[in-house]
Amino acid sequence: MLIPFLAMVRKDLRLFFTDRRAVLLTFAAPIAIASFIGSITQNAGRSTERARISVAIVDEDGSTISKTIVTDVQKDENLTAVTTTAADARERVRRGTSSVALILPRGFGENAGRSLFRPAATQARPQLDVLFDPSRTAEVGMVRGIFTEHAMQAVSQEMFSGSTGRQSIQETLNALDSSSMPADTKARLRTMLAGILAFQQAAPAAPQGSTSGVFSMPYTVHEEAVTARANVTYNAYAHSVAGMAIQFLLFAMANHGIEILTERQRGIWKRLRSAPVSRYLILAGKAASGALISLTSLLISFAFAMLVFGVRIEGSVVGFAAICVACSVMAATLGVLVATIGNSPATARGLTTFGILMMVMLGGAWVPMFLFPAWLQRVTFVIPIRWAIDGLDAMTWRGVGLSGAIAPTMMLLGFAAAFATIAVARFRWEEA
Amino acid sequence: MLEIRCLRKRFGSLVAVSDVSLTIEPGQILGLLGPNGAGKTTTVSMIAGLLTPDAGEIRIDGQLLAGDRDPAKRKIGLVPQDLALYEELTAQDNLRFFGALYSLTGAALDHAMAVALTLVGLGDRMRDRVKTFSGGMKRRLNLAAGLLHDPDILLLDEPTVGVDPQSRNAIFDNLEELRDRGKALLYTTHYMEEAERLADRLVIIDRGQVVASDTLAGLYEKIPAPAGGGRASLESVFLSLTGKSLRD
Numbered sequence: 001m002l003i004p005f006l007a008m009v010r011k012d013l014r015l016f017f018t019d020r021r022a023v024l025l026t027f028a029a030p031i032a033i034a035s036f037i038g039s040i041t042q043n044a045g046r047s048t049e050r051a052r053i054s055v056a057i058v059d060e061d062g063s064t065i066s067k068t069i070v071t072d073v074q075k076d077e078n079l080t081a082v083t084t085t086a087a088d089a090r091e092r093v094r095r096g097t098s099s100v101a102l103i104l105p106r107g108f109g110e111n112a113g114r115s116l117f118r119p120a121a122t123q124a125r126p127q128l129d130v131l132f133d134p135s136r137t138a139e140v141g142m143v144r145g146i147f148t149e150h151a152m153q154a155v156s157q158e159m160f161s162g163s164t165g166r167q168s169i170q171e172t173l174n175a176l177d178s179s180s181m182p183a184d185t186k187a188r189l190r191t192m193l194a195g196i197l198a199f200q201q202a203a204p205a206a207p208q209g210s211t212s213g214v215f216s217m218p219y220t221v222h223e224e225a226v227t228a229r230a231n232v233t234y235n236a237y238a239h240s241v242a243g244m245a246i247q248f249l250l251f252a253m254a255n256h257g258i259e260i261l262t263e264r265q266r267g268i269w270k271r272l273r274s275a276p277v278s279r280y281l282i283l284a285g286k287a288a289s290g291a292l293i294s295l296t297s298l299l300i301s302f303a304f305a306m307l308v309f310g311v312r313i314e315g316s317v318v319g320f321a322a323i324c325v326a327c328s329v330m331a332a333t334l335g336v337l338v339a340t341i342g343n344s345p346a347t348a349r350g351l352t353t354f355g356i357l358m359m360v361m362l363g364g365a366w367v368p369m370f371l372f373p374a375w376l377q378r379v380t381f382v383i384p385i386r387w388a389i390d391g392l393d394a395m396t397w398r399g400v401g402l403s404g405a406i407a408p409t410m411m412l413l414g415f416a417a418a419f420a421t422i423a424v425a426r427f428r429w430e431e432a
Numbered sequence: 433m434l435e436i437r438c439l440r441k442r443f444g445s446l447v448a449v450s451d452v453s454l455t456i457e458p459g460q461i462l463g464l465l466g467p468n469g470a471g472k473t474t475t476v477s478m479i480a481g482l483l484t485p486d487a488g489e490i491r492i493d494g495q496l497l498a499g500d501r502d503p504a505k506r507k508i509g510l511v512p513q514d515l516a517l518y519e520e521l522t523a524q525d526n527l528r529f530f531g532a533l534y535s536l537t538g539a540a541l542d543h544a545m546a547v548a549l550t551l552v553g554l555g556d557r558m559r560d561r562v563k564t565f566s567g568g569m570k571r572r573l574n575l576a577a578g579l580l581h582d583p584d585i586l587l588l589d590e591p592t593v594g595v596d597p598q599s600r601n602a603i604f605d606n607l608e609e610l611r612d613r614g615k616a617l618l619y620t621t622h623y624m625e626e627a628e629r630l631a632d633r634l635v636i637i638d639r640g641q642v643v644a645s646d647t648l649a650g651l652y653e654k655i656p657a658p659a660g661g662g663r664a665s666l667e668s669v670f671l672s673l674t675g676k677s678l679r680d
Binding site: 003007014015268270271272273274275278 | 510516
């Protein structure tokens with residue numbers, strides 16, 4: 001059975017490479033488009049478009065203020081927030097599970113309260129650590145804005161009505177004499193703080209928020225792009241090449257599957273079926289040649305990106321290879337599945353083009369997935385392209401190890417098994 | 433050599449073939465005649481393993497034919513009505529592929545290709561792409577592809593459709609040579625003159641059923657001779673058995 005199988009693979013490869021248009025579309029087009037998109041997104045600005053964003057929040061402080069902030073962030077309808085440790089938060093961002101991580105350091109609440117009434121005392125301001133996914137920079141700005149809102153609410157509420165606020169105001173009043181601020185300012189501030197203190201004593205449950213002109217940003221922000229390692233910068237070409245290469249190899253494999261329908265129309269399938277070879281072997285030969293073409297396409301695209309744009313496999317080379325192979329097998333079986341759609345090449349081509357474009361869009365190859373509504377984001381888990389792109393991202397610029405390749409590889413092989421099973425079940429074997 | 437008994441095939445409510453039986457011996461050409469939709473191609477498809485019969489049996493040298501991978505399928509060569517060739521590949525690459533389906537490799541494959549191409553007169557065009565061939569050359573290559581593994585039984589489904597008289601004549605010569613080599617040929621056609629020239633026996637089917645099975649001479653005797661003398665033509669025999677109503 002090996003001789004017919006190899007002959008089918010060899011024949012398909014020969015046919016593919018004699019079709020210059022198909023070769024150009026499969027190999028050159030993804031490189032050209034990925035180069036264009038990569039050049040646009042490499043230094044992309046931050047978007048103001050919003051959606052529910054996955055955030056990891058770390059409370060190392062444990063103060064009333066920090067607890068209030070964490071609770072409010074978790075309640076925020078624009079965010080999906082999980083509390084965790086600093087190390088786990090960093091790992092979540094590196095793996096792409098969370099777009100942003102916020103780390104509230106020890107003393108955050110106390111120092112933020114003090115800084116609220118001392119705009120000049122910049123050294124006293126606590127530092128909020130913001131770790132972010134560089135492929136989702138647009139989401140960082142939104143998280144910062146939302147966090148600011150919650151932090152100001154929590155700090156001002158505590159300052160105007162909480163015990164920390166009373167203590168902080170009292171300390172500020174005590175320190176006013178030694179302050180270098182002008183005497184009249186001191187006097188006005190003393191009057192205001194004494195008023196707030198009196199207000200607190202009279203009405204402990206003061207309304208939240210404040211519009212006082214003496215308020216300032218109660219913290220500074222330290223942002224850090226988390227990639228594979230500290231000295232590795234984000235390379236947008238890695239992401240765009242993955243997206244475009246997969247998109248075009250899916251189209252190539254759809255055409256590969258449509259070839260079966262063409263062969264059927266031309267009577268070639270009759271000749272194949274009249275030979276003493278298993279029907280499954282015929283389809284396996286088709287899938288194997290498709291997988292080889294897909295793998296070649298992927299590797300050529302990434303080789304180009306490595307040579308020209310400096311894309312590197314910062315994670316596991318074995319994992320990268322496994323994902324490429326799994327992706328190629330998935331695409332090839334999808335091609336065989338295409339041959340069971342419709343009775344003519346034209347029908348199959350129309351339906352397949354629509355299907356692939358939808359998968360590519362939902363897979364995040366065109367538009368960042370965070371722009372999708374929540375239900376649609378959940379749908380993307382059943383889109384093989386998403387797993388392929390996430391896996392290739394993990395192995396390239398994210399620098400995730402072999403463990404990060406297991407889930408994408410298994411999912412892609414699972415999709416391949418499903419496609420193959422459906423194709424075999426639906427395939428029209430009989431030739432009238 | 434090839435014996436089919438009571439073959440039956442239904443597509444939904446349409447009975448395409450009903451209780452068709454026939455036998456072909458080595459060194460014999462059996463002409464299978466019938467109007468459009470009579471069941472000729474369906475019968476050939478079942479023998480070639482492209483369709484599973486609803487009932488009946490197919491025996492090759494007494495052995496029942498069963499399944500895709502039955503080695504007995506090696507004894508059958510199919511020449512489909514369509515030009516079942518890869519136009520973008522050369523004649524040689526086409527034959528190399530079709531030969532490999534029968535596990536032919538190396539020197540054995542080269543020899544088989546040389547024999548088949550020489551028989552159909554395309555030895556000097558083996559390295560040319562099929563798309564550069566004329567219709568007649570493609571038909572001959574189509575025949576060569578079916579012969580490559582040296583089958584004992586050749587199923588020819590209207591193998592001369594759309595070819596010029598010269599190519600048709602060349603194909604007839606090829607088929608007669610194959611018969612002389614002891615091959616058994618099942619030949620379906622619409623053309624009466626082809627059947628008259630080639631067939632040793634004729635089976636006429638209509639609406640899925642065998643309506644006549646005899647030698648050419650035997651069929652001529654089935655209807656009265658024309659009033660002006662001489663013998664009846666095969667076409668008049670055919671029309672008398674199948675009727676003159678149009679079959680679309």
